[in-house]
Amino acid sequence: MTETGFTVWITGLSGAGKSTIASGLAAALQEAGGKVEVLDGDEIRATLNSDLGFSKEARDANVRRIGFVARLLARNGVAVIVAAISPYRAVRDEVRAAIEAEGCGFVEVYARCSIHELTRRDVKGLYQRALRGDIQGFTGVSDPYEEPLHPDVTFDSEAESEQDSLRRLLAHLGTKGRGVRPESH
Amino acid sequence: MTETGFTVWITGLSGAGKSTIASGLAAALQEAGGKVEVLDGDEIRATLNSDLGFSKEARDANVRRIGFVARLLARNGVAVIVAAISPYRAVRDEVRAAIEAEGCGFVEVYARCSIHELTRRDVKGLYQRALRGDIQGFTGVSDPYEEPLHPDVTFDSEAESEQDSLRRLLAHLGTKGRGVRPESH
Numbered sequence: 001m002t003e004t005g006f007t008v009w010i011t012g013l014s015g016a017g018k019s020t021i022a023s024g025l026a027a028a029l030q031e032a033g034g035k036v037e038v039l040d041g042d043e044i045r046a047t048l049n050s051d052l053g054f055s056k057e058a059r060d061a062n063v064r065r066i067g068f069v070a071r072l073l074a075r076n077g078v079a080v081i082v083a084a085i086s087p088y089r090a091v092r093d094e095v096r097a098a099i100e101a102e103g104c105g106f107v108e109v110y111a112r113c114s115i116h117e118l119t120r121r122d123v124k125g126l127y128q129r130a131l132r133g134d135i136q137g138f139t140g141v142s143d144p145y146e147e148p149l150h151p152d153v154t155f156d157s158e159a160e161s162e163q164d165s166l167r168r169l170l171a172h173l174g175t176k177g178r179g180v181r182p183e184s185h
Numbered sequence: 186m187t188e189t190g191f192t193v194w195i196t197g198l199s200g201a202g203k204s205t206i207a208s209g210l211a212a213a214l215q216e217a218g219g220k221v222e223v224l225d226g227d228e229i230r231a232t233l234n235s236d237l238g239f240s241k242e243a244r245d246a247n248v249r250r251i252g253f254v255a256r257l258l259a260r261n262g263v264a265v266i267v268a269a270i271s272p273y274r275a276v277r278d279e280v281r282a283a284i285e286a287e288g289c290g291f292v293e294v295y296a297r298c299s300i301h302e303l304t305r306r307d308v309k310g311l312y313q314r315a316l317r318g319d320i321q322g323f324t325g326v327s328d329p330y331e332e333p334l335h336p337d338v339t340f341d342s343e344a345e346s347e348q349d350s351l352r353r354l355l356a357h358l359g360t361k362g363r364g365v366r367p368e369s370h
Contacts, residue, residue, distance in 0.1 A: 035261045035262065037257060037261060047253060048250055048253045048254075051236075051246065061236065065233055068232060068233045068254075069233075069253075069254055069257060072222060072254060072258060073257060073258065073261060076220045076222060076258060076261060076262075076263045077220065077261075077262075078261045
């Protein structure tokens with residue numbers, strides 16, 4: 001009953017490594033004995049949010065619903081790791097405020113990667129299709145992505161290995177008390 | 186980490202006392218030191234499910250989404266109490282199967298009350314309006330309600346006091362190990 005839940009919210013473009021970081025972090029926290037739940041944007045769009053498209057309203061609804069679930073889990077002592085493009089700053093901030101209002105920590109992680117690099121990797125071939133115009137409203141190409149202004153942690157998979165990113169994130173969670181602000185104790 | 190979460194799912198017509206039972210049960214379980222989360226259909230329709238109407242599809246989506254959240258909470262050790270009309274048997278059974286597949290208990294509670302009695306009470310005046318045809322698709326009047334075939338616990342607020350119902354439900358949770366089937370231990 002004394003565990004304090006928190007949310008690590010990983011935002012960034014498709015292919016920037018959000019799910020990879022999420023999996024690595026989940027494994028590390030589970031190994032340490034904590035309750036962990038990963039809410040992956042792609043998976044949630046296949047279940048909870050299967051009705052949603054990709055308009056701004058639908059993207060905002062997607063983030064709000066994930067935030068709703070994250071808040072309930074976090075306030076019950078779960079470490080919640082969200083991996084979702086979540087392109088709009090205002091809704092990300094809204095979710096953060098709702099979770100912090102429960103006395104739970106919120107750590108915004110920005111998985112940064114240039115469009116140039118993402119197009120070069122293009123694991124799923126989506127960027128080439130988006131650049132050709134075959135996919136409409138693709139975040140970062142033909143749809144907005146608003147970078148976090150003050151992310152708690154920033155990853156750049158062009159400059160840093162996955163291992164190093166993960167170590168840095170774990171260190172942040174350790175030293176910052178999982179993002180829970182001292183006053184809220 | 187050893188707590189096993191479970192879900193108490195209270196189904197029944199509007200006004201049959203679902204929220205009242207949910208509150209009473211939540212208070213009792215919290216007092217006993219457990220993590221408890223109430224998912225009230227009316228409240229969820231104002232937040233997570235604010236996009237949904239009252240067609241069969243929307244009602245099913247409402248129940249599925251509540252079930253999704255209940256499952257995540259239950260598998261993290263939370264006692265989840267759902268109070269939702271949830272009129273269709275098939276989706277209730279689908280949710281039950283998904284939660285039991287996590288090794289979590291599921292206790293179906295049927296808050297039974299006759300239309301005659303609900304119309305007599307009619308706290309919110311909804312039944313008179315529904316019977317006059319001013320509200321379309323009102324469950325139990327002009328929209329289906331499929332009674333549970335084998336509810337784990339049945340309440341009848343015409344025949345039993347709230348206190349007695351609650352005591353009976355707590356006894357059921359105690360003796361049945363919170364609905365977790367012995368084989369899953």
